[in-house]
Amino acid sequence: MMKKKIIISCLAVIVTIVTIASLYLLFRETIDRFNPLMEQEYVYVEVQEEPEDDDGRYRYREQGVTENGETKRVVFTTSTTLDQGTFVRVLAKGSYTEEYELIEEGNMPRNE
Known part of the structure; x- marks a missing residue:
């Protein structure tokens, strides 16, 4: 029993x-x-992959680097396609992307 x-x-x-x-x-x-324990951080990405169709938007799954040099995978959507080699700064909180902006290569963090 x-x-x-x-x-x-x-x-x-x-x-x-x-x-x-x-x-x-x-x-x-x-x-x-909505997790209050998770911090937001910027992840810098050079677009290399083709986007997936996401109901009229374009979903990118890319490998990027944080300001501390850590590698991180991010997912973000855009309303237009981005050319390969485009540089993007993504504001990420875990797997949630709050915003992104296109940047110049000179604004990418340097690997030291």
């Missing part, structure tokens, strides 16, 4: 963890947007 309760408890914990992880993966952008 005791073993049965332990097994049921373990299964309940596993189901709860899987549910929470699945919800986070589905709603990661929204969760990051």
